[in-house]
Amino acid sequence: MRIRFKGSHIGLYLLLAMSWLVYDNGLSGPFLFDDYANLPALGADGPVVDLATLARYVTSGIADPTGRPVAMASFLVDAHDWPAAPYPFKRTNLILHLTNGVLLFCLLSRLGKGLSPESDLNGRHADAAALLATGFWILHPLFVSTTLYVVQREAMLPATFTLLGLLGWLGGRERLARGHISAGMIWAIASLVTATGMSVLSKANGILLPALVLVIEFGLLRRANRIRLPQAAHAHTLVLAGCGAISATVACGLFWLGIRGFTEGIGDQRPWTLGQRLLTEPRVLWDYLRLLWLPRPYTAGVFNDQFEASVSLLQPWTTLPAIAGLAGLVVLAIGIRRHAPVLATAVVFFLVGQSVESTTIPLELYFEHRNYLPSLLMFWPIARWLTQTKAHIGGIAVTGKMRALLGGLLLIGLASMTYANASLWGNGRDQARLWAALNPQSPRAQVNAAQSDLDRGDPAKAVARLAPLLDAHPDEVQLALNLLAARCAMHTATPADVQNASQAMTSARDPGALLVSWFGREIVSIRDNPCPGLDLEALSSLIKAGAQNPKFPAGRRQDLKHVEGMIALEQRDPAAALAAFDDALAIEPREGIAMQQAAILGSSGYPAEGIRHLETFDTLTPAAHEGIGMPMLHEWVLKRQGYWPRERARLESTLRHDLQDSHHP
Numbered sequence: 258m259r260i261r262f263k264g265s266h267i268g269l270y271l272l273l274a275m276s277w278l279v280y281d282n283g284l285s286g287p288f289l290f291d292d293y294a295n296l297p298a299l300g301a302d303g304p305v306v307d308l309a310t311l312a313r314y315v316t317s318g319i320a321d322p323t324g325r326p327v328a329m330a331s332f333l334v335d336a337h338d339w340p341a342a343p344y345p346f347k348r349t350n351l352i353l354h355l356t357n358g359v360l361l362f363c364l365l366s367r368l369g370k371g372l373s374p375e376s377d378l379n380g381r382h383a384d385a386a387a388l389l390a391t392g393f394w395i396l397h398p399l400f401v402s403t404t405l406y407v408v409q410r411e412a413m414l415p416a417t418f419t420l421l422g423l424l425g426w427l428g429g430r431e432r433l434a435r436g437h438i439s440a441g442m443i444w445a446i447a448s449l450v451t452a453t454g455m456s457v458l459s460k461a462n463g464i465l466l467p468a469l470v471l472v473i474e475f476g477l478l479r480r481a482n483r484i485r486l487p488q489a490a491h492a493h494t495l496v497l498a499g500c501g502a503i504s505a506t507v508a509c510g511l512f513w514l515g516i517r518g519f520t521e522g523i524g525d526q527r528p529w530t531l532g533q534r535l536l537t538e539p540r541v542l543w544d545y546l547r548l549l550w551l552p553r554p555y556t557a558g559v560f561n562d563q564f565e566a567s568v569s570l571l572q573p574w575t576t577l578p579a580i581a582g583l584a585g586l587v588v589l590a591i592g593i594r595r596h597a598p599v600l601a602t603a604v605v606f607f608l609v610g611q612s613v614e615s616t617t618i619p620l621e622l623y624f625e626h627r628n629y630l631p632s633l634l635m636f637w638p639i640a641r642w643l644t645q646t647k648a649h650i651g652g653i654a655v656t657g658k659m660r661a662l663l664g665g666l667l668l669i670g671l672a673s674m675t676y677a678n679a680s681l682w683g684n685g686r687d688q689a690r691l692w693a694a695l696n697p698q699s700p701r702a703q704v705n706a707a708q709s710d711l712d713r714g715d716p717a718k719a720v721a722r723l724a725p726l727l728d729a730h731p732d733e734v735q736l737a738l739n740l741l742a743a744r745c746a747m748h749t750a751t752p753a754d755v756q757n758a759s760q761a762m763t764s765a766r767d768p769g770a771l772l773v774s775w776f777g778r779e780i781v782s783i784r785d786n787p788c789p790g791l792d793l794e795a796l797s798s799l800i801k802a803g804a805q806n807p808k809f810p811a812g813r814r815q816d817l818k819h820v821e822g823m824i825a826l827e828q829r830d831p832a833a834a835l836a837a838f839d840d841a842l843a844i845e846p847r848e849g850i851a852m853q854q855a856a857i858l859g860s861s862g863y864p865a866e867g868i869r870h871l872e873t874f875d876t877l878t879p880a881a882h883e884g885i886g887m888p889m890l891h892e893w894v895l896k897r898q899g900y901w902p903r904e905r906a907r908l909e910s911t912l913r914h915d916l917q918d919s920h921h922p
Contacts (some may be wrong), residue, residue, distance in 0.1 A: 265384035269362055272357050272392050279396065279672050280354075283405045283679030284347045286688070290705075291408045294770060295320075299332060307420075309898055316891040320411070320460075324887025326459040328411040346407040353413050354404045358395035362387050365637055367427050372481045372599075382644055389642035389664050394632065398674040399548050402558050403626040405682040412626040414459035419630060422452025423464045423473065429496070431729075433489040434482070441489065444458065445496050453503075462613040462630065463508055467500035472609055476594060476602030507613070515617035523619040525808035526767050529566040531619060535568035538615045539579040543607075548625070549632055555681065556675035558692050560702040561623035571604060596647050599641055603634040640664075675759030681809035686713065693722065700726060700733045707739055716746035727757065734768050737761035738775050738799075741791060745782070750790025761803040766808050776820040780827055793824050800824070815844040822854065831863040839873050846877035848901045852908055859908075866914040871909065 288296070299305060305314045310458040314333075318324030318656040335345035369383025372668020394400075403409045432441030450468065456463025474497060474661050484490045518531035526839035529537070541564070548556060557563075567576040586604060610631025614620055681688050686709050693699075693706035703726050707719035723740040730736060737758040744750040776796060783792060803809065803817045818841030838854040851874035860869035882888040895901055 265366075265388050267483060268388045269359065269391070272388065273358065274573075275672060276355055276395050277351065277360065279676040280351050280401075280404065280679045282492055282676070283682035285683045286343065286347065286405060287685045287805050288343045288346075289406060292343075292406070292712050295329075295408050295889040296332060296336075296341070297339045297553050298329070300334055300340065304338040305333060306337065312894050313786055313898070313900070316887055316894050318887055320826065321830065322336045322886035323458050323461070324891070325411055325458065325460055328414050328460065328886065331410055331414065347405055348408075350404050350407060350410055350413065353410065353417065354395065354400070354481060357413065357416050357420060360417065360424065361394060361633055362391040364420055364423055364427075365390055365634075367424070367475060369641070371427070371478055382641075384639065385644040386641040386907070389644055389668075390634075390637040392668050393636035393640065393671060396634075396668060396671040396675050396677045397549070397632075397636075398554055399556065399625055400629055401675055401678040401682060402556070403629045405679060408560060409626045409629075412629050413458040415463035416630040416633065418452045418456035418463060419466050419469065420460065420633070422449055422456070423470065425449065425452060426496075430478070430484070430493065433493050434484050434486070436486055436489060438489055442496065443735035445493075446499075449496070449500070462610075464503070465610060465613060465630075468504040468507065468609050468612075469606060470500045471504060472602060472605050473630050476605060477598050480595075480598070492612070496817075508897065511612065511617050518617060518619060521744065524810075526810075527619055527621075529568075529622075533568055533645075534565045534619060534622065535579070535616070536570065536576055537564075537622055539583040540567065540573075540575055542611060542615060543579050544608075544623070545611075545628050545738050549628065549635055552671060552674055554677040555691060555695060556625060556678075557696050557699075558625070558688075558703075559704070560692055560696045560699045561621065561625075562701050563696055563699040564623045575715075596809050597638070603638055606634045607631045620886050647729065676861055683753055685709070698726070698729075700730060700736050704735050707743060711743060712749060713745055716743045716809070719743035720747065731757065732761055732764045732766075734761040735771055738771070742775070742782075744794070745788035746919050748789060749768065750771065750788055752790065754790060755795050755798065762802040763806050764808075767810055767813055770816075772803070773815065773816045773820060775821070780820075780823055785828065793828055796824055797821070806873065814839045814849075818844065819850075819854070826857070826861045831866045832859075833860070834858065834861075835864070835866040835870060838870055841860065842874060843877060845880040846874060847880055848874065848905070852901075852905060855912065856908060859912045859915055862919075864912040864919065867912045868909065868916070870914075871905065 275406040277902045298314060301317065302310060302313050305311055311333075312328075315326040315330050316324060318326060318329050331349070332346065335341065335349050365387035366384050368379050369386055372383075403412055408579055426445050429443075429445025429448060432444055434441075449470065453463065453466045456466055484493050515535075517530065523531050527534075565573060567573060570577045570580070587608070590601040608631075610633075611627065614624075614627045643660045681691060689706045689709035692702045696702035707722045710719040710722070712718065720740065720743045723736050727733065728734040738761070741750060741754045741758045745752050766893045776799075779791065779796060780793075781786070783796070800817050800821050804814065809817070818837050818863060822834045822837035822841065825831075825837055836856065838858070842851055842854065850873060855867035855870045858864070858870060882892065
């Protein structure tokens with residue numbers, strides 16, 4: 258497979274066209290899950306139309322201490338308001354994925370040429386290997402769940418900026434090697450600082466760029482392409498020292514989080530301890546590697562809550578072998594670094610790339626998108642073998658035609674699997690059913706499929722999905738509440754179903770935004786389509802059960818009080834509604850919450866209670882944001898713009914006008 262340089266570019270264009278075609282069917286799919294938790298910020302304060310609304314929007318993120326403002330700003334490419342159509346978002350994600358493929362080709366080509374800079378033949382080999390490795394990566398079915406899941410643009414952008422940073426660093430390194438010390442230093446430092454900053458502002462694992470520079474430098478280039486000029490070598494050492502300092506700081510931060518997690522615990526949000534997470538992650542990493550090297554068209558997708566945490570070295574029994582195997586993989590990479598530097602570098606690059614999300618930060622155990630950046634070099638070693646001039650297996654020569662055929666078949670196989678997976682992402686109903694079949698023990702997958710069943714008017718199937726799983730997981734509030742809703746749709750809800758839901762509310766871990774959304778839907782459902790076994794009194798009993806749950810954080814207790822107020826409004830009891838809203842506000846006093854609830858009271862026909870609610874807020878001390886981060890900056894932006902006083906004046910004017918109208922009909 259000898260491809261000339263010009264031919265490699267033609268091959269790259271063909272690869273991009275092929276990738277678009279295999280993904281095209283998936284672009285018609287709907288928004289999913291976390292999309293609804295993140296994208297509505299586009300219209301939270303009205304359309305983003307000027308600098309003021311832009312500043313409020315990009316500082317409104319709550320993920321990571323940074324709030325991921327670059328990722329949030331990228332969504333403005335597709336919409337300036339909410340609700341919006343999903344197609345433009347998915348199209349932009351695909352364009353970004355293809356862009357990353359182009360950048361990866363450029364990186365691998367330059368790295369390959371850097372290994373043998375004097376050989377024109379090896380230069381052509383470098384291009385061919387880069388093209389094939391890029392094809393394996395860009396067409397891999399594991400990354401469909403990253404590319405077509407809109408919110409995972411937050412995982413794609415760090416890869417973009419990491420690739421740009423690595424290319425910029427290589428450009429600076431090449432200038433240093435030619436003796437252009439000032440230009441080389443400026444190029445390398447500016448590239449790394451800018452790319453690292455933009456990557457971190459997209460997602461926290463972008464902080465690993467300096468560490469990945471060290472992996473490539475010491476794994477590949479230090480021996481094959483050493484900088485010879487003393488002054489240039491000294492300047493290059495300073496750049497690497499800066500990368501080392503940042504990497505050491507990140508490592509110390511992860512270690513400190515580990516110590517804190519062991520000594521103070523990680524709270525009740527997760528069903529495992531930090532120690533159990535650290536025991537589990539080697540198994541997770543091996544499963545990632547299995548999916549990367551033994552791909553399949555359909556995977557667990559976005560549902561991984563059924564992945565069993567390790568509670569000891571022997572439970573499950575795969576824990577100890579996974580840890581030993583991971584240690585062996587590290588030892589192997591060190592041992593082969595001289596004879597097989599590309600393979601060793603790919604292994605270490607993958608492990609370092611996983612270090613933020615797979616160690617001491619108590620994130621969920623498993624997500625496919627965590628492989629997007631770490632696997633950038635994963636398929637480069639095999640691509641180099643398939644495209645080199647001579648190759649052997651066990652001393653037997655393998656001809657170039659055989660290797661070209663194998664490479665082509667692998668690309669076609671990956672493209673076929675990705676086409677099948679992407680087509681599934683374009684059909685929400687089939688996707689829900691298949692994910693439920695692939696994840697029979699996942700409460701999230703079964704709830705998602707049950708909601709699809711309900712949307713299709715088949716509540717009996719939803720009940721059949723949820724009831725057996727609730728028996729096995731009685732504390733899973735999402736199962737209990739959605740089973741109750743499904744039985745209501747069948748008009749078969751009983752006091753026992755309400756009791757099961759109450760039990761789950763009393764003992765469940767923090768379910769996040771589920772409670773507000775579910776209770777909100779049921780309040781409307783009871784009004785429009787009454788359920789014999791579930792009325793407003795039953796909803797109130799569920800709220801009281803949740804109030805007894807010691808695992809619910811302050812935010813969730815505030816949500817419950819808010820829902821209590823909404824139920825009271827539905828019962829036309831403004832005094833009880835005001836009392837519940839006042840109690841909710843007192844848990845975490847914030848101007849936004851106060852005005853939202855006052856507006857609800859006013860729009861429900863009780864402007865006097867809305868005014869009194871705002872007066873109650875004036876007697877409270879506003880809640881302070883913990884630590885330094887984007888929420889603090891967001892509050893500063895709002896204060897600088899005079900946003901809350903202006904909005905409050907507008908709301909109070911409306912409430913007083915409505916109150917006056919109610920006195921003079």
